[in-house]
Amino acid sequence: MKEQCESMTSPIREEADRRRVSLETRIRSRYVELPESERRVADVILDFPGQLAAYSATELAGLAGVSKAAASRLFKRLGFGSFEEARRLVRDARSWGSPLYLHQEEPAAQDPGQDLQEAVDSHCAALRRSLERVDPGQLEAAVDALLDAPRVWVAGFRNSHFIASYTRAQLIQLRRNVMLLPSAGETLGEYVAEFEAGQLLLAVGLRRRVPQFRRLLQAARGEGLRVINITDPSAAGSRMVCDWNFVCELDSGHLFDTYVGPMALIHHMCLLAMRRAGKAGRQRLERIEIQHELLSEFE
DSSP: OHHHHHHHHHHHHHHHHHHSSOHHHHHHHHGGGSOHHHHHHHHHHHHSGGGGGGOOHHHHHHHHTSOHHHHHHHHHHTTOSSHHHHHHHHHHHHHHTOHHHHOOOOOOOOOHHHHHHHHHHHHHHHHHHHHHTOOHHHHHHHHHHHHHSSOEEEEEOTHHHHHHHHHHHHHTTTOSOEEEEOOTTOOSHHHHTTOOTTOEEEEEOOSSOOHHHHHHHHHHHHTTOEEEEEEOTTOTTGGGGOSEEEEOOOOOSSSSOOOHHHHHHHHHHHHHHHHHHHHHHHHHHHHHHHHHHHTTOOO
């Protein structure tokens, strides 16, 4: 188990090292000392840093109205060995899901109907790519584990938390002992202390993951829990030690990620679980509906 945790930690640390000092942080730390020509290049970059991935050095210099040599001097001053090294850093930031680097210069205003159609196309493409990745056999095994475990923990941080909350809300319709963590103002220790072998963790770890997510996975594996990981293509490290990994597409082609893929996957997973729960699941659902009526919980 120790070896498994170490094999997960190394790639994640490498990811963090690559992102430690971003391009815009490097520029702002040296901005006041930049010569005029280099400052003009820096201004072009700071407007939309993510677009650097699409420029050549010559194109960047042209946009700034300076020589290619001036652009090259700027990147050396910022600590890059080459322009290509800077572009790799930008591509990594985009892959990691930084909204600053995903933000692109807005095109000219277009018809609202066309905007909506492009949104539909973008979300449908992400949904299709997400569900086409799913191995049906792996999905069936994960659903069986969700039903068989004596207790299921569901976890997510930042934007992943609302998806984890939705997951728990569906699962409690068909089985007992489904716990969401972390709650507001709480730390992980109180929950991890209740981890026991045979339990299951359903972890939603979409970009941009916080360090606590890795620690939670390590703790779960150390205590003998099985792990279902709902993630995205950027999560190479966290996938190494999980029993089931479902990789969803989040890229919308715009500033913010799209979550139609993971939400659809969770929805389908819970539908399969309800089918497999059979009579016991239906009886639980009936008891819940009776209590809704007795408590007058809905209008």
